[in-house]
Amino acid sequence: MQGLMMQQPLLVASLLMHAERHHGEQEIVSCRVEGDVHRYRYRDLAQRARRMANVLASLGIAPGERVGTLAWNGYRHMELYFAVSGSGAVLHTLNPRLHIDQLSYIIEHAEDRVVFFDMTFLPLIERIAARVTSPKVFVAMTDRANMPQAFSHSSTLMCYEDLIDLHGDAFEWPLLDENSASSLCYTSGTTGNPKGVLYSHRSTVLHTYAAALPDSLNCSARDVILPVVPMFHVNAWGLPYIACMVGAKLVLPGPALDGKSLYRLIETEQVTLSAGVPTVWQGLLSHVAEQGGSFSSMRRTLIGGAPCPTAMTVEFQERYHVDVLHAWGMTELSPVGTVCSFKMHQTTLACHARYALQAKQGRSVFGIDMKIAGPDGEELPWDGHATGDLFVRGHWVTRQYFGGDDAPPLRDGWFPTGDVAKIDSDGFMQITDRSKDVIKSGGEWISSVDIENAACLHPHVAMAVCIAARHPKWDERPLLLISTRPGSTLTGDELLAFFDDKIAKWWKPDAVIFVDSVPLGATGKVLKHQLRERYANYYVSA
Structure with a gap:
């Protein structure tokens, strides 16, 4: 017998409709490229997103066609998140930190029909326009007063606010197939060409549900959320969607991501939750320490994109009383896979044991399963000791890259992450290395991540990178590269x-x-392959 429950498709537009209807007065704050701060509410976002959906229709954008964005975290970018996906097209966020060769390749590979861009990127757009055959239309995300005087390419240049002003907000979000594509994000492409990951409406909404849960990012209508992680890469870890789902105040930082700017924004807007990579937080912590400051509102920060050094966790928690949520994910996972949220029996652990646990990437959120496997493909035990290749599967894990250029990556239904990890009996996963970064010395494996974390415990160390260098006796040995804090005399x-x-x-x-x-790299990760190339023969030639 079938259940007698309603069934509605899981669509990106439904998140915005919910925010408008139930949290219409909640505020969205944006630091604009123009230099000022913009404020409006969810009901304004919804109205302008509908107007932009009408703009897309007037430009002839058909369902399934890709619309590119080259933009910072801001309200216009947010409007495109919903106008593009909600109308049936595919939002393709472009990472401006990629090399122009990669950006040009991505735009051509995705066959973007139009690209929207922040004025910061006008010089880059002009260079790209000279290289690509599509798109023929570029839209500057600004008003008439700030439009460029000239555009050096024959492609059409249009003004975002002019287009908005030409259209009304009467638009019905279409009832799409929830399995249809909603957005497209390419990997950072540190080796070879970037690969496109095509998210569906269903996978996006399910990811939003799971990421907002208490044991995930723990978001609610009482939060003020600052996504420092960029909207141009894996949808700012889903936070723009989560904010709509729960009705949180959203603070979008724009282009200024230095420690001084972020600290001022956190304090002015009374941010409670922020999210970013370790390199960004290092800049914030350095600024706050230099100023002798503190955090009056922020109570937790999500750190991902790279392993979080224990020293950073200690500084956030003991000096500033900001809880650290260590997380792990990938572009191919939309991106959230695990979050280091304690179980009940772990809340009473001794201090050193708690920090050891927080050094792990955490446990799976509902919707993601994982396993570790040895060289023979057999699953290894969750004993906290066995180390193997990490595999995942779930509702928002890619099964094939966009464009079908490569063979499907799955192995017996599991996605190979390229990470080497171990999992303890509580299900907490800890990445010990990337498979290409692990060091094999005298036939034994050495974790570069563990060495980096140990180095970062030293008070004079700002950043530590450990790589494998060839060795005449041991095949490979660890080589440590250190960036110290100002004024350090460390030897x-x-x-x-x-x-x-x-x-x-x-x-x-x-x-x-x-x-x-x-x-x-383009997402704030250390480019170890460049360092390996530079220092590969350090011990051989020494």
Whole structure:
């Protein structure tokens, strides 16, 4: 016998409809490229999104066609999130931090019909327009007063606010197939061309539900959410959708992501929850420490994109009383896969045990399953010791990359993440390395992540990167690159001595190199492959 319950498709537009109807007065605050702060409410967002949907129709955008955006976190970008996907087209967010060759490739591969862009990126857009055959229409996300005087390419340049003004807000969101595509995001492409991950309406709404849960990001109408993680990459970890679902106040930081700007915004808008990568938080913490400041409202921060050093967790929690949620995900996972949220029996752990637990990426949210497997493909036990390749499956995990250029990545229904991990008996996963970053010395594996985390415990270390370098005797040995805090006089010998009671003796790097900075990729991750290429023969030639 079938159930007698209503069935409605899970659609991105339904999130906006809910926000307008039930949280219409809630505020959205945006730091604009124009230099000022914009404020309006969810009902204004909904009205302008409908007007933009009419704009897209007037431009001849058909269901399933891709619409590109090259923009910061702001209210116009938010309007496009819903206008594009809600009308049946596909929102394609472009990462401006990618190389122009990669951006041009992505736009061509996606066959974008139109690209909307913030004025910050006008020089980049002009270079891209000269390289690509599509799109022929570019829309500057500004008003008439701030439009450029000239556009150096023959493509059509249009004004966002002019287009909005030409259309009314009478628009009925279509009843789409929930399995149809809603948005498209390409991987950061650190090796080879980026690959497109095509999200569906169903996968997006399910991801939003799961990510908002108490044991996930724990979001509610009482929150003020600041997504520092960009809307141009994996939908700002789903936070714009989550804010609509729960009715939270949303604060969008625009282009200024330095520590001073973020701190001012957090305090002015009384942010309670923020999210970003460790490199961003390092800048924030350094600024607050220099100013002798504190956080009056922020009570938790979500840290992902790269392993969170324990030293950063300690500083946030003990010095500033901000709880750290360590999380893990991937573009291919929409992106949330695990969150380090304690179980009841773990809340009473001793301090050192709690920090050891928080160094892990956490446990699966509902909708994601995971396993670790050995070289033979057999599943390994969840004992906190066995280490293997990490596989996942779930409601918002990709099964094939967009465009069908490559063979489906799944192995017996599981997606291979490329991470090496271990899982304990409580289901808490800890990444020990990327499969391409693990160090094999004398036939034994060494975790570069564990070495980096240990190095970051030193008070003078700002950033630590451990790579494998060729060695005449041991095949590979760890090589540590360190960026220190201002005023530090730390020496390599002092840092190596600091490791004595923190890692296995044979794991200790053979050398330390001090650097002013390390190369970062388009999503804030360290580009280890560049460092491996540069220092591959350090021990051989020494």
